[in-house]
Amino acid sequence: MTDPLALVNAxxxxxxxxxxxxxxxxxxxxxxAGHFTAAEIAAEARARGxxxxxxxxxxTLDALERVEAVERIDIPGGGHAYVACEPAHHHHVVCSRCxxxxxxxxxxxxxxxxxxxxxxxxxxxxHRLELYGLCTACQAAPEGSR
Amino acid sequence: MTDPLALVNAxxxxxxxxxxxxxxxxxxxxxxAGHFTAAEIAAEARARGxxxxxxxxxxTLDALERVEAVERIDIPGGGHAYVACEPAHHHHVVCSRCxxxxxxxxxxxxxxxxxxxxxxxxxxxxHRLELYGLCTACQAAPEGSR
DNA sequence: TGCTAGATGATACACAGTCTCAGGTGGATC
DNA sequence: GATCCACCTGAGACTGTGTATCATCTAGCA
Ligand SMILES: [Zn+2]
Ligand SMILES: [Zn+2]
Ligand SMILES: [Zn+2]
Ligand SMILES: [Zn+2]
Numbered sequence: 001m002t003d004p005l006a007l008v009n010a011x012x013x014x015x016x017x018x019x020x021x022x023x024x025x026x027x028x029x030x031x032x033a034g035h036f037t038a039a040e041i042a043a044e045a046r047a048r049g050x051x052x053x054x055x056x057x058x059x060t061l062d063a064l065e066r067v068e069a070v071e072r073i074d075i076p077g078g079g080h081a082y083v084a085c086e087p088a089h090h091h092h093v094v095c096s097r098c099x100x101x102x103x104x105x106x107x108x109x110x111x112x113x114x115x116x117x118x119x120x121x122x123x124x125x126x127h128r129l130e131l132y133g134l135c136t137a138c139q140a141a142p143e144g145s146r
Numbered sequence: 147m148t149d150p151l152a153l154v155n156a157x158x159x160x161x162x163x164x165x166x167x168x169x170x171x172x173x174x175x176x177x178x179a180g181h182f183t184a185a186e187i188a189a190e191a192r193a194r195g196x197x198x199x200x201x202x203x204x205x206t207l208d209a210l211e212r213v214e215a216v217e218r219i220d221i222p223g224g225g226h227a228y229v230a231c232e233p234a235h236h237h238h239v240v241c242s243r244c245x246x247x248x249x250x251x252x253x254x255x256x257x258x259x260x261x262x263x264x265x266x267x268x269x270x271x272x273h274r275l276e277l278y279g280l281c282t283a284c285q286a287a288p289e290g291s292r
Numbered sequence: 293t294g295c296t297a298g299a300t301g302a303t304a305c306a307c308a309g310t311c312t313c314a315g316g317t318g319g320a321t322c
Numbered sequence: 323g324a325t326c327c328a329c330c331t332g333a334g335a336c337t338g339t340g341t342a343t344c345a346t347c348t349a350g351c352a
Contacts (some may be wrong), residue, residue: 017349019299053301058340074220076272093268102266108258116277120248122239124279126222131262133270163318165330199332204309
């Protein structure tokens with residue numbers, strides 16, 4: 001749950017035009033607690049009776065990512081999802097049942113990455129760490145329930 | 147560059163049948179230095195005049211992954227690739243120019259992951275760390291060259 | 293109130309990956 | 323070696339994600 005305005009402003013500040021479709025996508029994105037896929041956003045828009053082209057959803061999520069208001073992560077199994085989140089570099093712990101995600105700071109990982117670079121001789125430009133498991137709520141919930 | 151026999155044996159040990167298509171895929175996979183995609187394997191088979199259905203390439207890579215002879219990684223930008231590698235849990239440093247990859251041990255990361263689990267309350271079941279950069283050879287090579 | 297670069301949606305497209313199903317084959321058994 | 327069947331295969335259809343194209347529209351500025 002984020003402030004829709006924060007997303008819209010981020011786009012504005014970066015020089016993107018504030019159009020109706022972008023506002024709609026921003027609002028839907030802001031209303032999401034965990035991660036979400038492009039398809040989910042498109043579906044919710046449709047369900048709410050808002051008409052936004054599929055391509056525009058992708059383009060807007062792209063823009064939001066470039067503005068660092070949203071981050072794209074890889075789902076185990078092969079898909080992709082987005083999470084609304086803070087601009088500083090960090091990583092996510094994603095609940096594999098309900099999708100709720102928490103951000104974790106990079107801190108000690110940065111040091112680890114540097115040391116790997118030193119050891120392997122690679123100049124490491126990019127790294128991605130993603131953690132999957134069960135959030136506290138889902139651990140407490142009975143096995144089969146959804 | 148791996149021993150094709152190691153891959154074939156891994157399948158055999160796990161109870162998979164040793165068929166001609168599987169041997170072919172194993173051989174092509176074994177001949178690869180860095181990472182590779184399913185499409186690349188299919189293309190190389192075709193180029194060599196070996197007939198292997200596209201579906202079978204996917205199925206065999208799947209089997210090889212299940213047997214832990216190969217690992218599937220996420221490429222920045224959205225695709226997927228595989229790397230032939232050791233069965234123990236570890237991660238990869240992948241050269242974003244030439245694709246050559248090096249394995250790095252999990253070691254200190256495991257501890258970091260545990261501490262993240264403790265801090266967030268999540269029961270972390272799975273984690274993926276992928277590192278991208280330039281290998282020593284590609285750092286040395288002139289800027290635009292391939 | 294124009295004007296125009298930038299944005300939109302429809303549609304077509306490219307591509308990865310999965311599924312189905314009729315036919316083929318490894319390898320165990322005799 | 324011949325038999326047999328569970329497992330495997332290739333062809334091709336299908337699904338889903340993401341991108342490209344292009345005629346049309348519009349935000350934001352003068
Ligand atoms: Zn984030
Ligand atoms: Zn959960
Ligand atoms: Zn590996
Ligand atoms: Zn390289």
